[in-house]
Amino acid sequence: xxxxxxxxxxxxxxxxxxxxxxxxxxxxxxxxxxxxxxxxxxxxxxxxxxxxxxxxxxxxxxxxxxxxxxxxxxxxxxxxxxxxxxxxxxxxxxxxxxxxxxxxxxxxxxxxxxxxxxxxxxxxxxxxxxxxxxxxxxxxxxxxxxxxxxxxxxxxxxxxxxxxxxxxxxxxxxxxxxxxxxxxxxxxxxxxxxxxxxxxxxxxxxxxxxxxxxxxxxxxxxxxxxxxxxxxxxxxxxxxxxxxxxxxxxxxxxxxxxxxxxxxxxxxxxxxxxxxxxxxxxxxxxxxxxxxxxxxxxxxxxxxxxxxxxxxxxxxxxxxxxxxxxxxxxxxxxxxxxxxxxxxxxxxxxxxxxxxxxxxxxxxxxxxxxx
Ligand code: AMP
Numbered sequence: 001x002x003x004x005x006x007x008x009x010x011x012x013x014x015x016x017x018x019x020x021x022x023x024x025x026x027x028x029x030x031x032x033x034x035x036x037x038x039x040x041x042x043x044x045x046x047x048x049x050x051x052x053x054x055x056x057x058x059x060x061x062x063x064x065x066x067x068x069x070x071x072x073x074x075x076x077x078x079x080x081x082x083x084x085x086x087x088x089x090x091x092x093x094x095x096x097x098x099x100x101x102x103x104x105x106x107x108x109x110x111x112x113x114x115x116x117x118x119x120x121x122x123x124x125x126x127x128x129x130x131x132x133x134x135x136x137x138x139x140x141x142x143x144x145x146x147x148x149x150x151x152x153x154x155x156x157x158x159x160x161x162x163x164x165x166x167x168x169x170x171x172x173x174x175x176x177x178x179x180x181x182x183x184x185x186x187x188x189x190x191x192x193x194x195x196x197x198x199x200x201x202x203x204x205x206x207x208x209x210x211x212x213x214x215x216x217x218x219x220x221x222x223x224x225x226x227x228x229x230x231x232x233x234x235x236x237x238x239x240x241x242x243x244x245x246x247x248x249x250x251x252x253x254x255x256x257x258x259x260x261x262x263x264x265x266x267x268x269x270x271x272x273x274x275x276x277x278x279x280x281x282x283x284x285x286x287x288x289x290x291x292x293x294x295x296x297x298x299x300x301x302x303x304x305x306x307x308x309x310x311x312x313x314x315x316x317x318x319x320x321x322x323x324x325x326x327x328x329x330x331x332x333x334x335x336x337x338x339x340x341x342x343x344x345x346x347x348x349x350x351x352x353x354x355x356x357x358x359x360x361x362x363x364x365x366x367x368x369x370x371x
Contacts, residue, residue: 007067008035018280058082086287134175178249185268186231274301306338311360
């Protein structure tokens with residue numbers, strides 16, 4: 001069987017790497033000639049609005065999927081006429097706009113921060129009075145890794161925030177004084193079977209994920225139940241097929257939804273070594289109509305992102321239980337170029353290994369209070 005992927009970044013690359021043992025073949029569409037999935041799959045170089053290239057991607061494949069959510073709606077529609085497309089284009093459209101996304105959460109009874117759409121400075125001023133400060137002003141579309149966001153602490157921040165972001169549709173959200181950020185990765189098959197990975201604890205710096213701990217060390221039955229129930233509602237409502245990730249804030253023992261990603265997710269990379277079936281393999285199983293694999297965690301895992309440059313290979317491999325993943329990308333400031341997964345049977349071993357790995361990716365051993 002053959003899979004087409006819109007986008008040829010590291011997610012497409014890891015999908016292909018997971019798919020080869022299943023006897024799958026891959027072709028990816030990406031505007032960049034050096035897209036890193038092109039090292040492990042046939043690369044069709046072209047723009048996402050290029051109809052000829054989109055048809056070429058769909059030609060001869062059993063299914064088309066995505067490695068990012070901001071695929072132009074017209075491209076998803078065109079592909080869906082040619083071939084099966086999963087996740088469904090409607091789910092992409094939901095995730096592309098924070099207002100649609102939050103409205104869907106709200107309709108499904110999934111708690112979110114209070115929010116208001118903002119299209120003028122006057123609307124921003126009156127929304128600030130209703131929502132109260134601190135609050136976070138975000139672009140509705142095309143925000144990622146904390147880009148396109150402004151934290152409003154005082155009334156004096158309104159004007160500069162509007163100047164910085166106000167040229168596009170915005171959303172104002174109440175600031176959540178959360179204790180932790182967590183995420184859940186779930187997968188739904190073509191016939192509606194659903195499986196969930198354990199909840200994961202995430203640590204960001206400058207809006208970029210740096211460390212995930214899986215399973216979430218402070219997991220409670222209540223949090224697990226909420227995460228799985230909210231994921232189930234979203235998957236069923238969108239008639240979803242494939243992997244879906246949802247990011248939450250933990251506040252006083254309950255979850256508040258931040259956003260969802262209709263694709264395999266950075267906070268699920270630990271599943272390659274840390275779960276019985278990786279998120280990448282399960283996404284492929286789901287979209288190809290194959291039985292899902294077990295999402296059970298094998299012991300404890302920590303995933304560290306490598307941002308800007310790769311750490312020394314030998315130094316990482318010297319840490320027992322550490323697994324090195326280079327994405328084949330050239331180093332550049334702020335770019336995700338690889339990750340390390342540390343797997344251990346005991347939490348003490350995990351903590352000891354993390355203390356050795358954190359300095360290799362630019363942090364002190366106690367940077368996240370978990371080493
Ligand atoms: P996002 O792009 O929406 O995932 O936001 C990036 C990061 O900003 C999140 O991981 C949080 O750390 C922080 N953040 C976003 N929205 C809020 C909020 N409403 N309250 C508190 N922190 C937030």
